[in-house]
Amino acid sequence: MEKLEKLLNNSFEQHEIYEQENEYKSISFESNKLKEISIKQSKGFAVRAIRNSGLTFSSSSNYDFEKFNNNFIQLSEFPTKTSINFPGKKVESKNKVKIFSKEEFNIDNKYFINKLSENIKKVLKKFPDALCDAEFDLGLGKSSLSNSNGLSIQSEESGVSFFISAQTINGNDMLNIYNYASSVKNIDDQVIESLTSKLIENLSIAQNIKKAPPKGCPVIFTPHGLYQTILSPLLVSFNGTNLSKNLSRLYKKENEKIFDKKISITDNPFIDYSTSSRNYDAEGITSQINTLIKRGRFISGIFDLKTSSEYNCQSTGSAERSIHSNTFPSTSNLIMDNGETSFDEMVKQIDEGILVDHLLGSGQGNELSGDFSANISLGYKIEKGQIVGRVKNTMISGNSFNALSKVDDITSEIETVYGSLKLPFLQTSNVEISS
Amino acid sequence: MQKDYKSIIDQTLKNKKSDYKEIRIEESVSTRINYNGKTRENVSINSHFGGSTRAMCNGGWGFTSFNEIQQAPAKMSESIELANYNKNPVFNIHSNSPKKITLAAEVKKDPISIPLSEKVSLLDHYKDLILKDKKIQGCEIVYGDIERKVIFADSEGNEIEQNFIHVILRIAANSSDGNDLLQSGFSIGSLGDYTIVENLDDKVIECANKSISLIKAPKITGQETTVVLDQILAGVFVHEAFGHLSEADNVYENKRLQDILKLGEKFGNSDLNITDGAKIPNLRGSYEYDDEGTPSSITPLIRDGILVGRLHSKETASKMSEKPTGNARAISYAYPPIVRMTNTIIENSSNTKEDIIKDTKDGLYVKNWYGGMTEHEMFTFSSAETYKIENGEIKETLRPVKLSGNLFTTLKNINGIANDLEINQGGGCGKGGQMPLPVSNGSPHIRINNCLVSSG
Numbered sequence: 001m002e003k004l005e006k007l008l009n010n011s012f013e014q015h016e017i018y019e020q021e022n023e024y025k026s027i028s029f030e031s032n033k034l035k036e037i038s039i040k041q042s043k044g045f046a047v048r049a050i051r052n053s054g055l056t057f058s059s060s061s062n063y064d065f066e067k068f069n070n071n072f073i074q075l076s077e078f079p080t081k082t083s084i085n086f087p088g089k090k091v092e093s094k095n096k097v098k099i100f101s102k103e104e105f106n107i108d109n110k111y112f113i114n115k116l117s118e119n120i121k122k123v124l125k126k127f128p129d130a131l132c133d134a135e136f137d138l139g140l141g142k143s144s145l146s147n148s149n150g151l152s153i154q155s156e157e158s159g160v161s162f163f164i165s166a167q168t169i170n171g172n173d174m175l176n177i178y179n180y181a182s183s184v185k186n187i188d189d190q191v192i193e194s195l196t197s198k199l200i201e202n203l204s205i206a207q208n209i210k211k212a213p214p215k216g217c218p219v220i221f222t223p224h225g226l227y228q229t230i231l232s233p234l235l236v237s238f239n240g241t242n243l244s245k246n247l248s249r250l251y252k253k254e255n256e257k258i259f260d261k262k263i264s265i266t267d268n269p270f271i272d273y274s275t276s277s278r279n280y281d282a283e284g285i286t287s288q289i290n291t292l293i294k295r296g297r298f299i300s301g302i303f304d305l306k307t308s309s310e311y312n313c314q315s316t317g318s319a320e321r322s323i324h325s326n327t328f329p330s331t332s333n334l335i336m337d338n339g340e341t342s343f344d345e346m347v348k349q350i351d352e353g354i355l356v357d358h359l360l361g362s363g364q365g366n367e368l369s370g371d372f373s374a375n376i377s378l379g380y381k382i383e384k385g386q387i388v389g390r391v392k393n394t395m396i397s398g399n400s401f402n403a404l405s406k407v408d409d410i411t412s413e414i415e416t417v418y419g420s421l422k423l424p425f426l427q428t429s430n431v432e433i434s435s
Numbered sequence: 436m437q438k439d440y441k442s443i444i445d446q447t448l449k450n451k452k453s454d455y456k457e458i459r460i461e462e463s464v465s466t467r468i469n470y471n472g473k474t475r476e477n478v479s480i481n482s483h484f485g486g487s488t489r490a491m492c493n494g495g496w497g498f499t500s501f502n503e504i505q506q507a508p509a510k511m512s513e514s515i516e517l518a519n520y521n522k523n524p525v526f527n528i529h530s531n532s533p534k535k536i537t538l539a540a541e542v543k544k545d546p547i548s549i550p551l552s553e554k555v556s557l558l559d560h561y562k563d564l565i566l567k568d569k570k571i572q573g574c575e576i577v578y579g580d581i582e583r584k585v586i587f588a589d590s591e592g593n594e595i596e597q598n599f600i601h602v603i604l605r606i607a608a609n610s611s612d613g614n615d616l617l618q619s620g621f622s623i624g625s626l627g628d629y630t631i632v633e634n635l636d637d638k639v640i641e642c643a644n645k646s647i648s649l650i651k652a653p654k655i656t657g658q659e660t661t662v663v664l665d666q667i668l669a670g671v672f673v674h675e676a677f678g679h680l681s682e683a684d685n686v687y688e689n690k691r692l693q694d695i696l697k698l699g700e701k702f703g704n705s706d707l708n709i710t711d712g713a714k715i716p717n718l719r720g721s722y723e724y725d726d727e728g729t730p731s732s733i734t735p736l737i738r739d740g741i742l743v744g745r746l747h748s749k750e751t752a753s754k755m756s757e758k759p760t761g762n763a764r765a766i767s768y769a770y771p772p773i774v775r776m777t778n779t780i781i782e783n784s785s786n787t788k789e790d791i792i793k794d795t796k797d798g799l800y801v802k803n804w805y806g807g808m809t810e811h812e813m814f815t816f817s818s819a820e821t822y823k824i825e826n827g828e829i830k831e832t833l834r835p836v837k838l839s840g841n842l843f844t845t846l847k848n849i850n851g852i853a854n855d856l857e858i859n860q861g862g863g864c865g866k867g868g869q870m871p872l873p874v875s876n877g878s879p880h881i882r883i884n885n886c887l888v889s890s891g
Contacts, residue, residue: 033523
């Protein structure tokens with residue numbers, strides 16, 4: 001490391017060294033049986049250095065500094081143009097969010113094996129022919145970030161996730177439903193129980209296959225379906241990488257009303273024990289709450305140092321990185337404001353419609369335009385105000401901007417999706433259903 | 436094999452008793468060059484080094500991965516300890532005659548030997564070509580090459596060192612109609628042949644022009660229609676629509692699925708023949724030994740419309756009393772091997788593309804790909820180019836579409852297979868968190884009736 005620091009001090013105006021060490025444990029059941037326990041350790045380092053407004057990046061998990069230095073010198077002949085300055089001494093935030101809990105790694109493997117086994121048994125009690133996969137994943141990470149401007153940040157992070165899925169086969173119809181939760185600390189028994197109960201409930205409803213509703217019918221998205229279908233392509237346009245390149249439909253449209261006034265979305269890194277929370281971003285910028293949409297108006301995108309300098313704004317403290325990637329802007333916890341209607345009331349008002357929960361093939365088109373199109377791998381038929389069964393061989397397509405420009409209703413209930421998204425159920429007719 | 440690795444491997448494999456144990460050590464160096472918008476965004480070299488151990492006890496697995504190779508013997512003890520939590524029926528690992536062998540990388544024009552300056556200057560040139568037309572908003576170029584050395588040894592006596600060099604390139608052009616952003620692109624790849632990324636000027640200009648032509652192209656409304664797929668998209672189709680369900684880890688513990696996917700059952704018309712094989716030479720999914728040390732093979736999956744084979748790891752082959760096919764693959768030392776496709780191909784039939792188009796009254800001609808996904812019998816895949824077919828002729832350009840279907844009906848709905856097989860090596864496959872695994876897919880032009888299509 002000394003050789004590397006010498007090279008960086010002598011040849012560059014600014015530099016940054018990032019080191020990361022992780023350990024992941026995974027306990028996985030396949031087809032109702034324990035299949036594998038694995039422990040993966042990884043460590044490595046990444047370096048960014050700047051001279052003459054050009055940035056050089058390289059990373060390695062091989063601590064052969066002579067090779068690394070040679071590569072770095074070679075790479076520095078082809079730098080990326082930038083005018084960023086790495087931050088100086090760290091600025092403490094008023095908010096201090098909890099992102100670490102070590103105890104879970106000391107829990108005996110048998111605890112997790114028993115927990116997975118118990119929950120699979122619950123599914124099998126109701127569906128004896130089901131095949132369940134289930135998994136606990138535990139992660140522990142340590143990182144350090146230092147730069148030539150005096151910044152030095154050490155951070156410890158942890159994560160636990162629980163996953164359960166069940167597959168049933170009737171004739172040539174295969175149904176697979178899964179549920180998932182994640183947290184920085186161990187997942188409460190209550191949460192696991194409710195995920196398994198929900199899985200059993202959904203499996204029961206989904207056994208009944210119904211004809212897809214006609215085009216133009218009302219469509220409700222579950223929080224999961226809302227993210228997969230509409231928000232995931234939409235967020236591409238909020239990302240500083242695309243805003244800074246004029247590849248976003250939101251380019252220089254701050255404060256314009258783009259969406260229905262029922263829509264407000266915030267990026268909040270300060271939720272205790274949420275897996276996407278952070279006190280500092282991956283460049284050492286103090287985290288902050290970012291309003292993305294307020295009552296239908298586009299307020300801000302999310303930026304790291306490089307993209308913010310190109311867009312002529314401040315970093316929003318949103319830099320993310322893995323050991324082998326340069327930094328890039330990424331959201332933390334995404335929260336959509338709730339409405340006033342309960343989910344039951346929303347469903348009750350629909351004569352014939354569809355509840356979209358899971359998609360197959362989303363995110364595989366031209367997301368820059370906000371377009372989406374996918375097969376509804378798990379969607380429920382609504383008839384006369386009740387969820388009565390599952391639809392098959394049905395596609396949904398549309399555009400995220402259009403879908404959120406006229407929203408029929410948003411529920412008062414909010415659910416957590418993928419551990420870091422807090423979203424309501426949302427009803428819109430600005431999408432196309434085909435079957 | 437290097438001496439220091441040999442002694443670590445010997446120590447690791449005699450460490451403790453288990454039904455079966457293996458170790459992998461891997462070194463790799465990858466170069467990536469990326470462009471986004473109008474500028475070069477990143478030129479980087481990333482080095483990876485690490486190892487893993489895997490042990491089987493009581494019919495289940497323990498796996499550890501690490502960066503400090505000296506820890507391997509201790510990590511093997513840990514893998515055995517983890518495997519001992521299993522309480523499953525014990526199965527026998529299929530044993531082939533063990534090999535001690537070192538295999539050099541397949542190379543035609545070695546991308547690793549090309550100076551970085553030459554690569555950057557070629558890609559700068561492609562970027563400039565795309566941006567020449569003012570209607571182009573930006574480009575996306577991703578170049579990558581990787582040199583990988585993988586050493587595998589197991590308690591059966593295998594000691595196999597394999598070396599691989601891959602190169603990939605994706606080029607896309609973005610245009611805008613003032614509101615929507617449109618994209619057209621292509622992806623290519625090879626096993627150790629840098630010439631595939633050279634002399635692409637015509638293709639790059641065509642890509643920019645196609646992006647511009649999308650500005651005025653209309654979107655389709657969702658419908659069931661006849662589609663004619665070009666070789667690239669048909670390759671993605673066979674991978675998604677059939678390939679994943681032929682991976683035996685979907686089937687080996689699933690009696691109901693075994694009844695549905697019974698060898699000897701009819702899945703398609705009599706001119707449908709599908710094959711997978713890493714033994715097919717010089718493609719991105721080609722290798723001599725898989726990541727469990729099983730020799731690669733060429734596996735017929737469908738012959739004359741009948742299901743005749745599936746893809747196996749040692750475990751799935753043993754549990755289904757079938758022969759291992761050498762399809763256990765891990766994307767790196769940090770992951771255990773799982774059943775994966777390699778080079779998956781729909782074989783030629785007797786029609787010509789022209790016959791198929793001429794014979795199509797009303798439908799879509801879909802070309803090139805964005806992506807694809809599978810969940811059991813359901814699949815989706817998306818085209819990058821779409822054209823209307825009217826009365827046997829290719830007509831106007833449409834916006835890209837997404838196609839979706841069900842394995843059981845869609846394979847039977849293939850009613851035209853041409854004789855112009857081509858193989859696409861520009862893609863990667865994702866499964867179990869391991870992506871992008873190098874694979875190739877190939878097919879002649881094919882026609883599918885009653886395919887569900889929506890604007891992509």
